[in-house]
Amino acid sequence: MSNTPPHPDQERPAAIRTLDLAKQYGTGDAATHALRGVEINFHRGEFIAVMGPSGSGKSTLFNMVGALDAPSAGRILIDEVDAAQLSANELAFLRCRKIGYIFQSYNLVRYMTALENVTLPMVFAGIDAETAHKKGMQLLEQVGIADRWDHRPLELSGGQQQRVAIARSLANNPMILLADEPTANLDFKTGREVLDLLERINKDRQVTVICSTHDHRLLAMCDRIVWVRDGRIERIQKREDLEITVGHMAGEDDQ
Amino acid sequence: MTRLAAERQKGLSPGVSLRLVATGVGFRLMRSGVTVAVQALAVAFLVYVFAAATIDTTVQRRAAEAIAPYRKADAQLTRLRQPDTVRTITETLQHGGEERLAEYATWAGLTDTELADAKWLAQQWHDAQRWHESLPDDDRVLLFGDQPLLEATVQLDDPDERRRLEQRLAERQLEPPGGAAPWVAFFDEPLARLMTTAQRIRAGHIRALSRLDPATMQHASDEQASQTLAEAGFRITEAQLTDLRPFAERLHTAAAMTEALQDPDVRRAIARRARVTINSVTPEVARDVIATPADAAWLHERLAERNTADAPPTADALFDYADHARREQRLADALPASSSAATNEPAAMSASTESRWLGLPPRTLLLIALSCLVCVVGVANAMTMSVTERFSEIATMKCLGARSGSVMTMFLLESAALGVAGGVVGTALGLALAAAGGFVRYGTLLAMAGDALGTLGLVALGALALGVVLSVIAALLPSWFAARLPPIAAMRVE
Numbered sequence: 001m002s003n004t005p006p007h008p009d010q011e012r013p014a015a016i017r018t019l020d021l022a023k024q025y026g027t028g029d030a031a032t033h034a035l036r037g038v039e040i041n042f043h044r045g046e047f048i049a050v051m052g053p054s055g056s057g058k059s060t061l062f063n064m065v066g067a068l069d070a071p072s073a074g075r076i077l078i079d080e081v082d083a084a085q086l087s088a089n090e091l092a093f094l095r096c097r098k099i100g101y102i103f104q105s106y107n108l109v110r111y112m113t114a115l116e117n118v119t120l121p122m123v124f125a126g127i128d129a130e131t132a133h134k135k136g137m138q139l140l141e142q143v144g145i146a147d148r149w150d151h152r153p154l155e156l157s158g159g160q161q162q163r164v165a166i167a168r169s170l171a172n173n174p175m176i177l178l179a180d181e182p183t184a185n186l187d188f189k190t191g192r193e194v195l196d197l198l199e200r201i202n203k204d205r206q207v208t209v210i211c212s213t214h215d216h217r218l219l220a221m222c223d224r225i226v227w228v229r230d231g232r233i234e235r236i237q238k239r240e241d242l243e244i245t246v247g248h249m250a251g252e253d254d255q
Numbered sequence: 256m257t258r259l260a261a262e263r264q265k266g267l268s269p270g271v272s273l274r275l276v277a278t279g280v281g282f283r284l285m286r287s288g289v290t291v292a293v294q295a296l297a298v299a300f301l302v303y304v305f306a307a308a309t310i311d312t313t314v315q316r317r318a319a320e321a322i323a324p325y326r327k328a329d330a331q332l333t334r335l336r337q338p339d340t341v342r343t344i345t346e347t348l349q350h351g352g353e354e355r356l357a358e359y360a361t362w363a364g365l366t367d368t369e370l371a372d373a374k375w376l377a378q379q380w381h382d383a384q385r386w387h388e389s390l391p392d393d394d395r396v397l398l399f400g401d402q403p404l405l406e407a408t409v410q411l412d413d414p415d416e417r418r419r420l421e422q423r424l425a426e427r428q429l430e431p432p433g434g435a436a437p438w439v440a441f442f443d444e445p446l447a448r449l450m451t452t453a454q455r456i457r458a459g460h461i462r463a464l465s466r467l468d469p470a471t472m473q474h475a476s477d478e479q480a481s482q483t484l485a486e487a488g489f490r491i492t493e494a495q496l497t498d499l500r501p502f503a504e505r506l507h508t509a510a511a512m513t514e515a516l517q518d519p520d521v522r523r524a525i526a527r528r529a530r531v532t533i534n535s536v537t538p539e540v541a542r543d544v545i546a547t548p549a550d551a552a553w554l555h556e557r558l559a560e561r562n563t564a565d566a567p568p569t570a571d572a573l574f575d576y577a578d579h580a581r582r583e584q585r586l587a588d589a590l591p592a593s594s595s596a597a598t599n600e601p602a603a604m605s606a607s608t609e610s611r612w613l614g615l616p617p618r619t620l621l622l623i624a625l626s627c628l629v630c631v632v633g634v635a636n637a638m639t640m641s642v643t644e645r646f647s648e649i650a651t652m653k654c655l656g657a658r659s660g661s662v663m664t665m666f667l668l669e670s671a672a673l674g675v676a677g678g679v680v681g682t683a684l685g686l687a688l689a690a691a692g693g694f695v696r697y698g699t700l701l702a703m704a705g706d707a708l709g710t711l712g713l714v715a716l717g718a719l720a721l722g723v724v725l726s727v728i729a730a731l732l733p734s735w736f737a738a739r740l741p742p743i744a745a746m747r748v749e
Contacts, residue, residue: 068743092264096656107651124656
């Protein structure tokens with residue numbers, strides 16, 4: 001269970017690189033080592049699943065990659081920019097334009113309509129209202145719920161809310177989409193649709209999608225699977241190496 | 256590593272912040288109903304207190320202006336019917352007009368020197384009484400007993416008594432104006448001199464009145480009456496007399512009606528009409544029975560049924576009397592108790608406004624401060640709840656690129672919006688309450704507060720501004736908490 005070296009796929013430029021990334025909570029004997037030196041490259045346009053049991057450090061790694069948490073040691077380069085060295089306002093700029101976030105509980109703003117939710121990141125990016133409105137409608141069109149643009153989250157089903165959230169994450173044409181268990185709160189069929197949507201976005205827009213998940217259906221569509229265990233990368237598997245296992249799991253899901 | 260493409264996120268323009276806050280504001284305001292209500296109550300109380308004070312001041316000022324002709328005519332007519340009391344004479348000597356003093360001089364045969372002396376003495380007497388009243392109760396009772404100063408100082412013509420009073424004043428470290436010895440000495444000869452002069456004036460007044468015959472005066476022309484009055488030493492012009500006529504007429508009607516109430520038949524008729532027992536029929540009851548000209552005609556007929564030498568007052572006269580008497584009564588009721596006793600002492604007004612601020616007593620100011628505090632605490636509590644409730648929402652916004660400053664601005668603006676909503680509701684409520692209270696107290700006289708509409712508008716604007724400022728202050732801390740929230744909080748699953 002040693003550190004896995006960076007992926008040797010050098011001709012593709014990296015969206016995110018980590019260098020000896022470590023994170024500990026607390027100090028001295030009470031310290032908890034959530035990450036113990038992680039080195040990994042996520043390439044542009046890759047679809048990646050991050051898997052691992054609870055307490056494995058998966059969430060911590062995920063938060064670092066999303067510039068939501070600062071490492072204790074090591075570097076995290078998002079589009080070749082060291083996130084740990086950025087000021088609060090520079091981080092806000094990075095989150096606004098480079099990364100799109102998709103949450104397990106959708107995290108839509110309750111009092112805003114679907115369209116207002118989608119245009120919110122564009123408002124923060126300083127895009128004028130008319131352009132934002134037009135683009136917001138286009139995005140809702142792409143996720144297939146343009147007809148519900150003026151509905152509030154409470155009037156939408158879980159799957160519809162997650163579609164709005166996906167549209168929102170794409171608002172400022174990010175390079176990276178971070179999805180935190182996007183299907184955990186959805187039923188089987190809706191989860192499937194959301195995953196298909198993510199796959200299509202990955203293919204069409206060449207956006208790097210990093211998905212933390214327990215959903216084994218994802219394994220069938222991702223390029224690589226990163227297994228995290230005990231604060232380290234346990235192994236990285238390409239999908240080609242995984243076909244048989246996935247088939248078995250997919251069979252289980254289909255019951 | 257190089258810091259490629261490390262740009263700073265720009266802040267939101269005020270317009271954009273406002274637009275964001277306005278998004279779904281109806282939805283959020285409904286959830287903030289309690290906050291708005293707390294704020295509205297505080298602002299309403301504030302507006303009510305100031306508006307009610309403004310209405311009181313304005314209506315009372317206007318009522319005082321409106322009642323002045325009645326009071327003046329009353330004083331004039333009283334002077335033409337009854338001799339002034341010694342008390343009235345000393346007061347008039349102290350602050351009365353030239354004409355009244357000239358009348359006094361004529362009646363008592365005073366020289367200019369004597370009149371000047373009397374005026375000076377009256378001033379001394381007035382000052383002595385003021386100082387006596389201003390003493391603390393225990394000092395006053397100990398030194399002078401619980402009686403008016405005039406009675407308390409009767410024995411001061413004895414030098415030993417005067418010395419004793421001086422000593423007691425010195426013991427209690429009381430210093431009358433002008434020094435203890437001169438002050439005490441005033442109660443010997445000077446006060447006696449003043450009282451003698453006052454008695455002379457009163458005697459002269461009585462002699463002058465004896466030359467007037469009421470019945471003749473009633474029917475005499477203004478010119479004749481004016482001449483008779485001038486001969487009797489009264490300084491009253493023909494024009495003044497013309498103005499006095501309607502008042503004298505009403506006085507005459509009132510007297511005739513009061514006299515008629517001696518008649519059991521009239522009493523019974525009025526008692527039945529007013530639905531009261533026969534024993535409780537007073538001139539006031541009779542006055543209020545005459546509500547319309549038709550009532551006046553009815554009463555005129557009842558009075559005409561009596562077999563008396565004098566012709567009864569006409570229906571018009573009865574109605575005119577009742578209408579004006581009620582109006583005067585209403586105006587008098589609107590005035591505070593202290594000024595309705597017809598004393599023209601401006602000093603009494605300033606004494607009661609002492610230790611006030613903005614014309615309000617300390618207790619009300621304390622209540623205002625408390626209501627502002629409640630407002631701040633209420634809004635702070637509601638905003639804290641709103642922030643706590645929206646942790647994930649705020650964190651999500653930060654994930655989407657909101658700067659801490661933008662979050663803070665948005666929350667402050669939202670709180671200001673709550674302040675405006677609460678302020679508008681509260682101001683309307685406060686003004687309505689003040690108007691209702693004013694109507695209960697003054698009835699239709701409330702219309703006199705129309706003069707103060709500008710002031711009331713300022714009060715409303717001020718309270719509105721205060722409501723907004725208070726709610727922004729209350730939101731500072733919760734907004735700061737919201738702004739500090741790390742974006743990672745968005746990942747927490749509720």
